[in-house]
Amino acid sequence: HIPLAVLRDLPTRLRQADWRPEAALSVEPWGMRVLHVGPRTHTPCCMVAVDIGTTAIKARLLAPEAACVASCYNSQVMFGPDVITRIMHCQRGEQKGCRELQDAVVGDINRLVAALLEDGGRGRDEVWGMVVSGNTTMMHLFLGLEPAWIRRDPYVGCAYGLPPVRPEDVGVDIHPAGRVFCLPSVASFVGADITAGVLASGLAECERPAALIDLGTNGEIVIGCREFLVCCSASAGPAFEGAGSASGTRARDGAVDSVWSADGVRWRTIGDAPPLGICGTGYIDLLATLLAEGAMDKTGRFVSDAPGVAEAGGELQYVLVPAAEAATNADIVLTQADVTNLIRAKGAIYAAGCVLLQSLGLSWTEMDAIMLAGGFGESLDKDNAVAIGLLPDVPRDRIEFVGNTSLRGAVMVAESAENHWKARQAAAKMTYFELSTHPDFMDQFVSACFLPHTDAERFPSVQPGGDQVEHQ
């Protein structure tokens, strides 16, 4: 396909180039597209891959000999901390709200692109393509699609499969004749980030079934292999992102990301910086450690006379770091409400996986791998995650960290049309399970709101003296 605008200039450009022109071609799943024809400049074509997270935006420049990354907060935060509050912002202001949120995220992306270009020593007009990933709401807001519909009966977004658009259609500052591709979403709460995850983890090409769990805000789970893909959102909430807890924080310098017991409860912060709060992996470790130390029972209730447990405002809480040692000059604590929150989150994720497996007639132990997507990386302690019942009790070597698959998937799509096609195929192939109306989910969820689970036999390795054995 050669657009009319390119055709109009073609004869002049060919002659300017003395019949040896340079062309910018976009190789897309549906064919090739000529973006530009002109004299030879030998300038390479660059691409930018973007992961729009609800909290943070990451971008990567793909250029020969210059692959740099940049990230920033999502400035939409000023309109609301999470997806729901931002959708509510849109609902209030006619189309104005939606526009404000689009402007915010596009502004962020443009600043990231500018930074990447400076880093990589490239110019704006060398960027001919952008591939964008993110959850369904983020994709809506990026394209200026009204997300309010996601929260209104029948809870479907404007669109999940998204057409390529022109930079001017959304306002991103790359070559005006370039192309902007959005990875497809699957459902209102299984977004393009999960499609990217399936691509980056290779799940759709596995010989035997495996599970991909994204421990982000919603806790999306995909189970499948080459033959099938099913997915759901556990609506787990952002507890494992450190949000909504008394001392929660993102994984950044100063965040307690690891807790263990050795003559009492010990902790470590990212970058060994003075402690600011607790991030996701810190909470997982903390729950497991307090459980092991006997400071908390299996329902998550604090044991009032355990060391570190104290009363505050009529409720028990655990003080991990006293104010004197904290960078915040306030106690870094785990409250009873935090525990409830975390148990609900981990219970929802585990239960969601169980419902998917049940529907497929499969069990956790039949999973070839359990791949964890998200920013945790190696700092997540697998034993602790199993001990609190967040992850199933499977041999630990089957649990893999696959990192930020949303950005990696976007990069892969930018790298080849074949990957782009695979991503679209994967999204089309994913069968979505709506858990909120699923008859078994509530039962499974209630059973899972226990440490590790009301059915202790599911977690044999967690029982006193228990060994890791294969059992659902």
Add this chain to the structure above:
Amino acid sequence: HIPLAVLRDLPTRLRQADWRPEAALSVEPWGMRVLHVGPRTHTPCCMVAVDIGTTAIKARLLAPEAACVASCYNSQVMFGPDVITRIMHCQRGEQKGCRELQDAVVGDINRLVAALLEDGGRGRDEVWGMVVSGNTTMMHLFLGLEPAWIRRDPYVGCAYGLPPVRPEDVGVDIHPAGRVFCLPSVASFVGADITAGVLASGLAECERPAALIDLGTNGEIVIGCREFLVCCSASAGPAFEGAGSASGTRARDGAVDSVWSADGVRWRTIGDAPPLGICGTGYIDLLATLLAEGAMDKTGRFVSDAPGVAEAGGELQYVLVPAAEAATNADIVLTQADVTNLIRAKGAIYAAGCVLLQSLGLSWTEMDAIMLAGGFGESLDKDNAVAIGLLPDVPRDRIEFVGNTSLRGAVMVAESAENHWKARQAAAKMTYFELSTHPDFMDQFVSACFLPHTDAERFPSVQPGGDQVEHQ
């Protein structure tokens, strides 16, 4: 494919339609495209097919229970009577000339569409698609592509395969979300009209080779079948369109379209109207009749003492209709220059066909059919066309009139994506022969500038007492 603009409105439209929407879909060779979604109106989708001729524009409305046609002169005529003068107009005025010509033809088309809609009782917003055919220069001017390149070394146009465009891109007045498709051209002088001709005549699906001859301005010839398609332009000039001759006229009421001998030379006009001039078929008959009557020799020279032959301005001419009987109050004549012109035109067409056949190792008699495209229709006398050597001497039942295949091809493309695909395939498959640089063409042409041909054996049925026999 669902464009971003449609997606943005989709949720609102679906709800307005109470989830039972009506959609306007464009079924295209490269997939389906959603043009619009809205509440049910049960309004049918209409299409318009357009044939942009250098002289006249014809359009047809395709709507259920209302298929009307309209035609008008091409107002580009005010900038030049033919393709070459119009290209020269573009060359003079920077991009202004090209713009003027585009505005002229688009204005014509919009007036035709308005007339068709009134005739058919339809509204502008019911027209969701337009399919346009015409010669390469007309297609360039319609899309605002600079045609000057056609006349500059290396004589290639901007583009032959043309992308679908939006109505606003060219300015045609149909539904703003509709689609405008241009049939593909093959070369600078083998245009979309010929591609349409191949489609409408079914040439690309013939079991055995056949020839398609368009007797329009250029005299394009396509020879082929299911296996192959070759084509060329004879650059014959517009003599058979009645242009460039002393008393030439288009085929319209009052045009002498038939001439025969019966106790002298007799003639008839279209609509039996008072004679205005001579059109293409009239010239063919006139040449054959004068030849048979002995008023002209085989080189085309008038016999000075033959009835009707008279001197004027030092040259011999034949007076077909004296001024007293003519609607123009001037003699309707055939001049020696006209004869030269007509012989060159017919010689070029015949020679072009011979060169194509020679290249393929085929002969005229191996052609399953010789299909004549153009406005002649049944008024063309096959025997006379053979007698002057315009058409080869083959059994007369193999000569078929296929009419205005340019418009018919456009209609077919409007009717189905399969036809659209076939047309694009045909254009891609056609091998173009450039005759102006072909070593044999000039020889063949010179030999053919004779009535019927210097090699009389090629036209056995034309010789005194000759029968129709099969011979190249």
